[in-house]
Structures are given as structure tokens and as C-alpha cells.
Amino acid sequence: MAEPQGLPGTVGFIGLGRMGEPMVRRLAAAGVTVRAFDAVARLHLAEVVTLVDEVAAVAEGAAVAEGAAVVILMLPDSNVVEAVVHGGDSETGLLDALAPGAVLVDMGSSEPLRTRALAAETAARDVVLVDAPVSGGVTGAESGTLTIMVGGPEETTAGLAPLLGVLGRVRRVGPVGAGHALKALNNLMSASHLLASSEALLAGQRFGLDPAAMLEAVNGSSGRSGSTENKWPNFVLPGTYNSGFALSLMLKDIRIALGLAEATGAPSAHTARTVELWAEASAALGPGADHTEIVRWLRSIGTGEGDS
Numbered sequence: 001m002a003e004p005q006g007l008p009g010t011v012g013f014i015g016l017g018r019m020g021e022p023m024v025r026r027l028a029a030a031g032v033t034v035r036a037f038d039a040v041a042r043l044h045l046a047e048v049v050t051l052v053d054e055v056a057a058v059a060e061g062a063a064v065a066e067g068a069a070v071v072i073l074m075l076p077d078s079n080v081v082e083a084v085v086h087g088g089d090s091e092t093g094l095l096d097a098l099a100p101g102a103v104l105v106d107m108g109s110s111e112p113l114r115t116r117a118l119a120a121e122t123a124a125r126d127v128v129l130v131d132a133p134v135s136g137g138v139t140g141a142e143s144g145t146l147t148i149m150v151g152g153p154e155e156t157t158a159g160l161a162p163l164l165g166v167l168g169r170v171r172r173v174g175p176v177g178a179g180h181a182l183k184a185l186n187n188l189m190s191a192s193h194l195l196a197s198s199e200a201l202l203a204g205q206r207f208g209l210d211p212a213a214m215l216e217a218v219n220g221s222s223g224r225s226g227s228t229e230n231k232w233p234n235f236v237l238p239g240t241y242n243s244g245f246a247l248s249l250m251l252k253d254i255r256i257a258l259g260l261a262e263a264t265g266a267p268s269a270h271t272a273r274t275v276e277l278w279a280e281a282s283a284a285l286g287p288g289a290d291h292t293e294i295v296r297w298l299r300s301i302g303t304g305e306g307d308s
């Protein structure tokens with residue numbers, strides 16, 4: 001890591017989506033040179049590059065590794081992470097391009113067991129894989145207030161602290177894979193809270209109660225959660241449903257959590273039903289839905305409505 005602030009001079013970054021783009025902006029604003037790549041969002045990428053001088057767009061994923069001691073991935077899931085790391089017929093794999101001693105940081109919400117397997121593979125090439133998934137959404141990515149759940153060797157995590165500190169609060173939660181496990185479990189709680197609070201609030205509404213008044217009371221009471229304090233007031237009541245976190249990604253995360261519960265023999269009846277309901281909502285709302293739109297789907301049940 002280069003001096004003066006413990007930040008690496010150059011960082012590679014792959015995945016400039018809803019989360020990745022604001023994260024890259026923050027890194028660039030902190031003085032880090034970012035070599036950035038996104039497979040499909042080329043216009044998006046061009047805009048980031050124009051607005052932030054410290055970002056260099058590269059034409060191929062593996063090219064982000066040039067001169068970079070650290071490469072960050074902010075990709076949808078383990079399938080994409082593995083495809084990028086291994087490369088394909090026409091593309092060099094990132095692992096082939098990384099210098100020995102480099103650190104690869106998967107900040108997306110991937111599958112913990114696949115992360116562990118990938119870490120063993122990268123270790124054989126002298127590349128340390130660290131999982132560092134985040135919570136806090138697009139707003140947290142913009143303001144640098146993400147909660148970052150890190151899994152990996154203590155020494156590597158400590159070395160990454162100044163860099164990750166630009167993006168949020170770093171919490172090392174265990175060895176590699178621990179961050180991805182905890183992130184899936186966090187989202188299971190979040191998805192359960194949103195379902196439970198929405199069923200309760202919709203029942204109250206049909207009974208004649210005012211949702212805003214219910215939220216004000218509940219948020220000073222034991223029923224409160226991130227859903228009643230943030231999602232309902234900011235995305236559901238205004239009818240914008242624009243949290244920036246896709247329903248398909250939430251479904252992916254809670255399926256990971258269910259797999260983890262089943263693999264460990266932990267009780268999972270509630271989790272299994274939660275996954276079923278989110279899957280039904282996903283099928284009904286379609287691929288582009290924001291996760292908060294599950295409330296629109298719930299509202300349609302028993303009324304035939306759904307578009308309000």
C-alpha cells in the first residue's frame with residue numbers, strides 16, 4: 001500500500017452498477033486512481049470517466065489488474081464473479097492478469113461456499129481473496145456510510161482498512177466466506193421484516209388506520225425495523241419504489257441464506273416460507289422490479305389491485 005494515507009495508488013474495479021458507480025466516485029474523490037470496467041453499462045462508464053478524472057476506463061475486465069495491488073468486484077452474484085475471474089473463450093481471466101501478492105476483494109453478495117472454494121484457487125496463484133459485502137444501499141454507497149462485512153485473513157483485512165474506510169465502516173467478521181454468509185443472513189432478516197411489517201401495515205390500512213400514523217407509532221415501539229424506519233416512509237408511502245436494490249438480488253440473497261440454514265441443519269421453516277413468497281412476488285412483478293415493490297404485490301392480493 002502506498003503512502004501517505006495508506007491508500008493504494010491504483011485500484012482495479014469491475015461492476016459499475018447501482019452500487020459500483022458511486023463507490024468508484026468516492027474512491028476517485030479520495031485520490032485513488034481507478035481502472036474501471038463494466039461489461040454492459042458502457043454509456044454509464046463513459047459518464048463516470050468524464051466526471052471523475054482519476055477513473056480510467058479499460059476495454060476488458062482483466063485489464064483492470066494492470067498496476068493494481070487491489071482489485072474490487074461489485075458484481076451481481078457468484079456466477080458472474082467466477083466468470084470474470086476465470087475468463088472465457090475470448091477473454092483473459094482476471095486471475096491470469098493479477099500480479100502475485102495482489103488482493104481481490106469481492107464486495108458483491110456472493111455465495112459463501114463458492115467464495116471459499118474460489119479463495120483456495122486464488123491462493124494457489126498467490127492472490128488473496130477477501131469477501132467484503134456491504135449493507136446500506138445506494139445511499140450508503142454515495143455517502144461512504146456502508147457497513148462492510150469482511151471475511152479474510154486478519155493481516156490482509158487490516159491492510160485494506162484505509163481503502164475500505166473510504167466506502168464505509170469496516171467490520172471483520174471471520175475468515176474468507178464469513179462476510180458473504182453474514183450478508184445473506186442480514187438480508188434474510190431484512191426481507192422477513194419487510195414482509196412482516198407490510199402484511200401488518202396493510203391489515204391496519206384495511207381496518208381503516210392511516211399508514212403514516214401507524215409508522216410513527218410503530219417506530220417508537222417494539223415492532224420497528226429498517227422496513228418501518230426507512231423503506232416504508234421513503235419508498236413505499238411516496239409510491240416511488242426506487243430504493244435501488246432489485247427484487248431479483250434480494251431473492252438471490254435469501255436463497256443463499258436458506259441454503260446456509262439447510263446445510264447447517266438450523267431451523268428454517270420461516271426462512272423457507274419467506275423465500276417462497278419473495279419468489280412469487282418476483283414472478284408476478286418481473287425482472288426489473290425494485291425489492292420494495294413486494295408491497296405492491298402484497299397489496300394486490302385479495303383486491304385485484306397491484307399497480308398503485
Ligand code: NAD
Nearest residue numbers: 015016017018019038039040076108109137138244245249
Ligand atoms: P447492478 O445490477 O446495478 O450492477 C451490477 C453491474 O455488474 C452492472 O453494471 C453489470 O453490467 C455489471 N456486470 C454484469 N456482468 C458483468 C461482467 N461479466 N463483467 C463486468 N461487469 C458485469 O447491481 P447492484 O445493485 O450494484 O449490486 C451489486 C452487488 O451488490 C450484488 O451482489 C447485490 O446483491 C449487492 N448489493 C446491492 C445493494 C443495492 O442496494 N443495490 C446493496 C447491498 C448489496
